[in-house]
Every structure is written in C-alpha cells, then in structure tokens.
Amino acid sequence: MFVVPESEIAGLVSPAQCFEAVEAVFSAMARDEAYNFPVIREAIGHADALYGFKSGFDRAGKVLGLKSGGYWPGNVEKGLTNHQSTVVLFDPDTGRPAALVGGNLLTALRTAAASAVSIRHLARCDSRVLGLLGAGHQSAFQMRAAVAERPFEKVIGWNYHPEMLPRLAETAVELGLPFEAVSLEDLGAQADVIVTISSSVAAQLLDAHVRPGTHLACMGTDTRGKQEIDAAIFARARVFTDEVAQSVEIGEAQHAVAAGLIGAGDIVQIGAVINGTVPGRQSEDDITLFDGTGVGLQDLAVAARAVAAARAKGVAVEVDL
Known part of the structure; x- marks a missing residue:
C-alpha cells in the first residue's frame, strides 16, 4: 500500500482539482453509481472529542474506503489542528488496503469545493x-x-x-x-x-x-x-x-x-x-x-487524486502491509 503524508498534500491537489473530484462524485451519487454508508460520529468521553467514520464506494470511479477522525477542541494548545482525519483507500477488486492518506487539508479543500459546486450550479x-x-x-x-x-x-x-x-x-x-x-x-x-x-x-x-x-x-x-x-x-x-x-x-x-x-x-x-x-x-x-x-465519498475522491499525484511525483511511500 502507499502512504501519502499530510505534509505532502498541499503540493499534490489544487482547489480546482478538488472541485472536479467533488462535482464528479455528486454526479455519480445522483446516477446511483456511488453511495455512502451510514455515518458513525460519537463523543468518546475523553478530551471532549468527537470521533467517527465516513465511508462509501464510488462504482463509477472505482474508489472504496473510509475517512476516520473527528474534533479535538484542545489540540490548538498542543500546536495541532483541532480537526484530525485520515483516509484509508482499499482496492475494490480485492479488498486489500491500497493507500493511507493524511486527511486534514483534504477535508478543508473538499468542504470548500462542495460549497463552490453549489455556487456554480445554484447562485x-x-x-x-x-x-x-x-x-x-x-x-x-x-x-x-x-x-x-x-x-x-x-x-x-x-x-x-x-x-x-x-x-x-x-x-x-x-x-x-x-x-x-x-x-x-x-x-x-x-x-x-x-x-x-x-x-x-x-x-x-x-x-x-x-x-x-x-x-x-x-x-x-x-x-x-x-x-x-x-x-x-x-x-x-x-x-x-x-x-x-x-x-x-x-x-x-x-x-x-x-x-x-x-x-x-x-x-x-x-x-x-x-x-x-x-x-x-x-x-x-x-x-x-x-x-x-x-459525505465520505468527497474525501475518498480527493484522496484518490492525491494518491495518483503522489505516485506520479514519487513522494508516495510504498509499504508492505
């Protein structure tokens, strides 16, 4: 599997590429070619944190996986981002893990891309x-x-x-x-x-x-x-x-x-x-x-773009799991 660290994300995907990925996922969802699984999001009773999973399968884009993470309100005091997330992608043909991707910046980019999609089509x-x-x-x-x-x-x-x-x-x-x-x-x-x-x-x-x-x-x-x-x-x-x-x-x-x-x-x-x-x-x-x-499919779509770019640029770390 490939590991794409958070530190590399900024150089791998642009806001425009995130827009394209999110718009394509929304289109696939409406065609019933991509679907999200039920969300889990809970207070864990520790560090005032919210933690959960979002997952899904994009049959059109052949992207399967999940995003795990949540919100730790005390992280700023530790020099960390309050929102923490990691994306795991799986090979839809075999179920084997394909990639582990830092998800913090990707979450910000895909959230902004979603509102931008709505502005383009509705404003x-x-x-x-x-x-x-x-x-x-x-x-x-x-x-x-x-x-x-x-x-x-x-x-x-x-x-x-x-x-x-x-x-x-x-x-x-x-x-x-x-x-x-x-x-x-x-x-x-x-x-x-x-x-x-x-x-x-x-x-x-x-x-x-x-x-x-x-x-x-x-x-x-x-x-x-x-x-x-x-x-x-x-x-x-x-x-x-x-x-x-x-x-x-x-x-x-x-x-x-x-x-x-x-x-x-x-x-x-x-x-x-x-x-x-x-x-x-x-x-x-x-x-x-x-x-x-x-939706989880947004995260998977932008993460898949990041993995492809990381492999092309030689910054993805390959590990045997």
Missing part, C-alpha cells in the same frame, strides 16, 4: 457580494473557493467572536477584494451568496435576515444538535444537498424536518442538478439553499 449569475458567517480555519478555504465561481466585488462577514474577523479580512485582501465586518441583519441585506461555516448549536442567521434571490451554502452542520440558520428559511427556499439521508439526520435540514416545515421529499440531491435531470435555480427571486453535510 445567481449576477452575484456580486459574498457573505461569510463564521471566521474559523475553514472560512479562508471557503472564501477562496467561492470567489473562483462568481465575479464577486466585495466580501462581508460576521462571526460570534468578532476578534476572529481579521482572518476574513486578510483572505479578502489576498484575493484583491474589499472586506467589511457587518451585523447579521446587514449580512442578509447585502450578500447575494452566504456561506455559513460555524460550529453553532443555535440558529444565528434568521428568516427575516434572508432576502429573495440569495443563495445559502450551509456548511457547518454535520452532527445532531448543530444549527446555523433559522429552520423557517427552509420553508421559503428550494433545498439541495449532497445526500438527502445525511441532510435529514445530521445536516442543517434536521431542524426543519423535525419541525414539520419540510420533508425528505422536498430536498434534492445537487448531483441531479449537475446531471441536468432536475432544475436548479428557476427564478432570480428563488432562495436556493445547499445543505453541505460532508
């Missing part, structure tokens, strides 16, 4: 103001990926801890865009596209904040109990997701479904939009909402 073409709710580590990746999809002229942002907003300002400057820290009311009033990427457990962006024509990419909720936006927004929106089952169980839609505002049948796989079998945005006034729950 208004004339979107000019990008809004971000959240200013953690993932926010910079989200901003860079979003800006590649629309000719944004300005970035605005809000964070529960405003002292973290300089991260957004610095990333906007890197991209040649002005940045403004705003209230939640102004975030909704100004932004054409809003990416939410917080770890909130209570709605922050309210129904009254969101105007017609907005595209929302809700990327922070991947566990029962998390919530970034008012469930009432779902009743006004056309709702899309990576995988419906995850959206209902652990995604942002869990609260709207529990309240009876929408049902699973009201949520559309974004892969169907990519494939052209279901329409995406149908009017300039549509509120489109992408519930990005983070």
